[in-house]
Amino acid sequence: MFFKTIDFSKYSSIKIGQPTQVLMLEEGDEMPSDRYLIGGANNLLVSPTPPPLMMLSKDFATITQEESILTIGAAMPTGRIVSHAKKHNIAGFEFCSKLPGTLGGMLAMNAGVKEYEIFNILHSIKINAKWILAQDIAHGYRFAKLEGIATHARFEIQNGFNQELLDDLLNLRSNQPHEPSAGSAFKNPEGDYAGRLIESVGLKGARKGQMQWSTMHANFLVNLGGGTFEDAKSLIDLAKSEVLNMFNIALIEEIKIL
Ligand SMILES: Cc1cc2nc3c(=O)[nH]c(=O)nc-3n(C[C@H](O)[C@H](O)[C@H](O)COP(=O)(O)OP(=O)(O)OC[C@H]3O[C@@H](n4cnc5c(N)ncnc54)[C@H](O)[C@@H]3O)c2cc1C
Numbered sequence: 001m002f003f004k005t006i007d008f009s010k011y012s013s014i015k016i017g018q019p020t021q022v023l024m025l026e027e028g029d030e031m032p033s034d035r036y037l038i039g040g041a042n043n044l045l046v047s048p049t050p051p052p053l054m055m056l057s058k059d060f061a062t063i064t065q066e067e068s069i070l071t072i073g074a075a076m077p078t079g080r081i082v083s084h085a086k087k088h089n090i091a092g093f094e095f096c097s098k099l100p101g102t103l104g105g106m107l108a109m110n111a112g113v114k115e116y117e118i119f120n121i122l123h124s125i126k127i128n129a130k131w132i133l134a135q136d137i138a139h140g141y142r143f144a145k146l147e148g149i150a151t152h153a154r155f156e157i158q159n160g161f162n163q164e165l166l167d168d169l170l171n172l173r174s175n176q177p178h179e180p181s182a183g184s185a186f187k188n189p190e191g192d193y194a195g196r197l198i199e200s201v202g203l204k205g206a207r208k209g210q211m212q213w214s215t216m217h218a219n220f221l222v223n224l225g226g227g228t229f230e231d232a233k234s235l236i237d238l239a240k241s242e243v244l245n246m247f248n249i250a251l252i253e254e255i256k257i258l
Contacts, residue, residue: 001029006055008046013100015180015223016232017046020053027059031128031149036258039105040077043182043256047229050258056104060151069123070155074104082166091158092121094166098173100183107153109254110144113169119144126152142187142254177214179222185236186219186251194251195219201242208235221255233257 004024008017023035035054038044060075063084070090072081078096081103085093095116096106105111106118107125122134128148138145186194195218198204204218209231214220221232240251 001025004055006053008041008044012041012044012046012182013180014045014182014221014227014232016227016229017050018048020046020050023052023054024057025054025060025149026057037104037149038258039075039102039108040100042101043105043109043254045182045229045232045255045257047233047258053258056102056149056151060104062152065157068157070157071152072103072155073152074102074107074150076103078102078106086161086163086166089159089161091160091162092155094162095169097166098170103153104150107150108144108146109142110139111142113172116169121155121158123154123156125150125154175216177216177220177222179212179214179224181214181220181222182255184219184254185221186239187254189249189251192249193219197243197247197249197251198239201239201246203235203239203242206235206238208238211235213239 002024003021005019006022007019009015025031032054035052038053038055056075058075060073062073063076064071078099078101081093082097095113099111099113101111110117110119112118119134119139124131124133125137127146127150184194188194198213198218203213205215206213210224210227211231212222212224213235214222221235236253243249243251
């Protein structure tokens with residue numbers, strides 16, 4: 001293992017944070033239990049005082065294919081997974097396109113688009129050096145109970161990369177904000193949409209400093225350039241309290257605040 005300085009104002013998708021020492025884990029390392037693991041920081045809001053952080057090094061950015069089993073390292077970026085699937089005519093990974101991050105982040109968030117979620121195609125995950133079947137891991141909408149660091153995952157190969165599905169999903173993305181964000185700030189409450197609720201309480205387009213509830217998609221907290229953690233957090237808290245007051249619905253963050 002070794003330390004690397006990561007500047008979260010550049011590395012994180014929402015472009016907030018500061019240069020921070022992150023412990024990089026290499027193959028064969030003992031996995032520490034006293035640090036918070038990050039992946040590609042596409043779902044994170046890093047405060048000025050984050051907990052001690054760690055990250056899987058490129059040792060875990062691997063893809064191996066043996067007969068009908070695809071084994072992918074948790075540091076592998078989603079874009080490269082989609083390219084591999086396309087090149088080898090493998091079905092199931094189309095939705096990972098334009099879903100920024102690493103496989104580890106996808107597993108921990110049960111990331112997905114519409115009805116497509118990573119757990120739907122997952123065979124098993126290697127956590128703390130033990131393979132665990134997907135069906136034995138509690139998971140749901142944007143949630144999976146991983147008890148430790150996921151280093152690898154296995155998928156049973158189904159043939160037939162679906163370019164049409166990929167194109168449809170890419171089209172779906174065209175109405176997303178282009179400014180830096182961490183994707184959806186809140187999970188959708190059962191039977192409703194966080195974006196609709198934020199819009200209904202009049203916060204669509206609301207600004208604090210350089211942070212804004214997007215005018216394109218109210219559940220995206222966007223950074224207009226130089227936005228701060230404090231401004232982001234204050235808009236999150238405001239949306240939560242307004243939605244609670246008006247609709248008696250407690251919004252739950254999808255973004256992880258560190
Ligand atoms: C523009 C934009 C659009 C997005 N659209 C979507 C979308 O449509 N659907 C969707 O689901 N998400 C979406 N997201 C959110 C994000 O892409 C996903 O949550 C992604 O899976 C995060 O991956 P990451 O590697 O960046 O994880 P990080 O943000 O670094 O971490 C997320 C969580 O995963 C945990 N984690 C990371 N690696 C591991 C590991 N190896 N083992 C155990 N836990 C781990 C972290 O501890 C943290 O709790 C979007 C984000 C952006 C910026």
